[in-house]
Amino acid sequence: MVEIRLHGRGGQGAVTSAELIAVAAISQGDYAQAFPSFGPERRGAPVQAFARIDKNPIRSREKIYEPDVILVLDPTLPKIVNITQGLKPSGIAILNSNLPEPELRKLLHNFQGKIAVVDATKIAIEELGLPITNTTMLGAFLKATGLVSLEAIEQAITARFGRLAEKNIKALKRAIDETKIY
């Protein structure tokens, strides 16, 4: 089972991202769960969402404390939230940032595992006209983990966003091209 913890700010679509991951995984025949952190969420405040993917049915009703993957939608979060808390050493941190790798590692308390980085805010502003990075960061997620297929995620985005899907898919595909893995 792969456990994914998403970090965002209220309004950036972390919960939607988690749901799209689960929807895509289930449509390709896997088992998955997605859920928000349950609380009085406010726009702009740090929020978390969670997803699990497995080849077998998933039996679990608890938050994710030791994720295999963290997906961070907002570039300012690593400074104020300990985003790598519990992240497995063999895990991967997928970040929205324009900083070079050594600076990112410092921000991540010298996390030694795999890091995937893309400037998702820039892509989202250029493609969507808004700094909402959830679908863009799914591109980085695809590139870094290969857990869900491009086809499955495209279908999930189309079902969810209707006429806005095209722009979001374009942003996602750009992120696949522009994500760097260290």
Place this chain on the structure above:
Amino acid sequence: MTKKFAKEVSIAVAEAVAQCKVDVISAYPITPQTHIVEHLAELVNNGELDAEYIPVESEHAAMSACIGAAATGARTFTSTSAQGLLLMYETLFIASGMRLPIVMALVNRSVSAPISIWNDHSDVMSMRDAGWIHFFAENGQQAVDLIYHAYKVAEKTLLPVAVNIDGFILSHVVEPVTFLDQNLLDKYLPPLKIKYKLDPKNPITIGAIGVPEIYTEAKKAQDEALKASYKIILQAWKDFEKLTGRKYLPVETYQMEDAEVAIVIMGSLAENAMNAVDILRAKGKKVGVVRIRLWRPFPTKDFLKAIGKVKTLCVVDRAVSHGATGGPVGIEVRSALYQSNKRPRVLNLIAGLSGRDVTKEDFVEIFEKTFETLTKKPTTPYEIYGVKE
């Protein structure tokens, strides 16, 4: 293979209700139940569900509207949580006393104060004695299936049924579910036909005054009906198993065959308890889980059979019964044991109040605590688990 849909459990529950072709939905929004009735309102508004959606000013009115509608022979649905259930309280007894087959999705949430929107079972335990049939779901598939069963059972027993779904940790999770094929469901759940109903062409009175000369008899009849519902529930589950292969039992077990100690629990946290069993079984520890699916009528015989020859039962309650001799499930278990010769020790913990996570690691610790009782009797009748000192 039946197609799996990725659905938030609330939405899946709403779609199952719509599949049951309800005539009347009446509800008042309250977290964490809201998504269910929001989705039903949308289905009615879009013309996808041919039902009356009655928006009301309170949960008291929501249940009252269901009572009125059900008395005319309509298939009804409502859903609520916590404070909403408490505001509905008076009418819960009227629904059961008038023998109306209403179905409610009760999305379990803590009762205030302190104000809490998170999950535990303090709301449902307040209606323990209201004469409703109660099912508990552990996952999204069960939540969907139990809605189908609820209508089948309610309409055969003429008793209201509550399907308990843990708030957030179950209701708000997106997970794969399958829906029963509509043709199969229509056969499983034929249109509702009630013999005694409010009909201007054939006027009758229902819910009349119960003078001392007949109240006792009316209550006896109601109590017998609730007891007799047990067989109807079993039959509904057997019929469903024939259609889907999915088996439901009043009490379900996990690794109980040779278990020395076991956790007794209701609702979705059973999943974490089963994960703890896997961890401990890998180390050779003989542990198991007894999961109560049917809370009312309490399936005493099934329960006594399920516990096998355990030396200690750890009952994990999700609600406090203030001033009582245990948590609500703990009290029930002790009472059931006294009807048999089995005398395992009972450790009664109250855990997971207001949505505090009870992880598989917590359940491992709870099992370890339970093993300690093999040599040392519990010193208190019950204990609130995980209190920060």
